[in-house]
Amino acid sequence: MEIRSRESDKTMNGRINKVHMTSRLMKIKKGIAEKYWYPEWDDKERWAAQQALNAALDILDEYYQ
Numbered sequence: 001m002e003i004r005s006r007e008s009d010k011t012m013n014g015r016i017n018k019v020h021m022t023s024r025l026m027k028i029k030k031g032i033a034e035k036y037w038y039p040e041w042d043d044k045e046r047w048a049a050q051q052a053l054n055a056a057l058d059i060l061d062e063y064y065q
Contacts, residue, residue, distance in 0.1 A: 018063055025060070029053050 031037030032049050041049070 018060055022057065022060055025053055025057055 028037060029050060032041075032046055032053075035041075035046075038045070038049075
């Protein structure tokens with residue numbers, strides 16, 4: 001089964017690209033911080049989400065490109 005990326009016409013093999021995933025997580029972090037992701041969350045929930053995303057970024061950082 002082939003999957004085509006929306007951003008380009010490259011065939012993907014189902015593996016996560018470290019740079020792409022880091023970019024996506026950073027967009028989520030920004031969206032939470034600027035309150036356009038989950039605007040109903042309070043500061044404590046935002047803080048917890050940021051901590052979870054930081055942990056995910058730390059794990060991603062352990063892998064080579």
